[in-house]
Amino acid sequence: MSAESTPEPGIPEPAQTGPRRRGKGHRRKAPSTGRKALLATAWAAAGVVVLGGTGAGYVYFKLNGNIRSVDINQALGADRPHKVDNGSENILVLGSDSRSGSNKKLGGGTDDGSARSDTAMIVHVYKGHKKAAVVSIPRDTLIDRPACTDADGTAHPAGSGVMFNSAYSTGGAACAVKTVESLTGIRMDHYLEVDFAGFQKLIDDLGGVPVTTTKHIDDPQSHLNLKAGTHDLTGQQALGLVRTRHGVGDGSDLGRIQLQQAFVKALINQVEHVGVLSNPKKLYDLADTATKAVTTDSDLASVNSLADFANGLKGISSSHMKMVTMPVEYDPADPNRVLLEKAKARLVWTALRDDRPIPASATRGTATGEAKGVVTSS
Incomplete structure (x- = not known):
């Protein structure tokens, strides 16, 4: 494995030597609150905007003004994978832990207003839009990052053997998309970025999200203490659940991804069942929060x-949503990092490119994080 001589942005934690720990997983310093179930917020935002997008006058222009955007197409130009015209869509859902604005109140992240991305999900919507596949990309994956140009026109050199989340820290949304497209060979049709302050407020606006935990989760670092049983999570509790890594599993980012994926399903179920059409105030509050929480590509702006x-x-x-983690294995040289299982990952990317289901063999025997089944929808 090669590494750059200077520290990579997005890699703030020092490496740990020795055997991988299980149980409480004392692996690194406390994670930032930026690592959360970003797809959940994006999906909820999408559902709410459908309801709120039919308004007119002040409401329309207010919601329209909330949406921030990045011109990904302009930044990346023509050097991208070919767009597959088979009726499917690929969306990169990313999150940032910017310390600007209301995010300052939640702790973690950086103090200078900059941002870091710690969670990424590729959402593949199949032809007919009746089912989807979601592939989570672990932030700790060591990759070769391609050279890229950010949305401001600044060029950034390639990086070898760097963490996946360094792409966003280096060049923002455009470099993150460039890195994902280089990694997968698949063109991202859209981009959605979610901030964690909006995530927390959206959960509260929805009235909470019911989940069932099969084990006691106690993680002071994410301020979460949940007994085994059924809970109606507040925004703060949901934020703690989807950022915890020491409370369950082997203490890895992979275990946290499993919790995030379970929470995504619970939140989607909640959005489907919350009745807001008969409550204009609730409808507006949800739409306002949702549109403030996301940054999109310019085509969705x-x-x-x-x-x-x-x-x-x-x-x-x-x-009708299959959720998997990109096939990886633990790095034998560093228990805090994971490496791409290229042959199995190729099975995933080929399936998505051909609009086919992801085969079970693509993820069988890969590193998991040991938190599967700890959280379920109530």
Whole structure:
């Protein structure tokens, strides 16, 4: 494995030597609150905008003004994978732990207003938009990052043997998309970024999300203490659940991903069942929070565009969504890092490119994090 001579952005934690620990997983310093179930917020935002996007006048322009965007197409130019015209769509859902604005109140992250991405999910919506596949990319994966140009036109050199999340720290959304496309060979049709302050407020606006925990989760670092049983999570509790890594599993980022994926399904179920059409105030509050929580690619940067996009997602229930983690193995040289299992990952990317289901063999025997089944939908 090669590494750059200077520290990579997005790799703040020192490496740990010795055997991998299990149980409480004392692996690194406390993770930032930026590592959360970003797809959950994006999916909820999409569903809410569908409901709120039919407004007019002040409401329309207020929601429209909330949406931030990045011109990914302009930044990346023509040097991208070919767009597959088979009726499917690929969306990169990313999250940042910017310390600017209301995020300052939640702790973690950086103090200078900059941002770091710690969670990434590729959402593949199959032709017909009745089912989807979600592939989580572990932030700790060591990769070769391609050279890229950010949205401001600044060029950034390639990096060898760096953590995946360094792409966003280096060049923002455009470099993150470039890295994912280089890694997968698949063109990302859209980009959605979610901030964690919006995530927490959205959960509260929804009235909480019911989940069942099969084990006691106690993690002071994420301020979470949940007894085994059924809970109606507040925004703060949900934030703690999806950022915990020491409370369950082997203490790795992979275990946290399993909790995030379970929470995504619980949140989607909650969005489907929350009745807001008869409550204009609740409807507006949800739409306002949702549109403030996301940054999109320029093609989605309006209420109408986001509503049209969301209309294509709202028919996909959690039962028709397959969620996997990109095939990886623990790095034998560093227990805090993981390495891509290239042959198995190729099975995943080929399936998505051909709009086919991800074969079970693609993830069989890969590193998991040992937190599967700890959280389920109530």
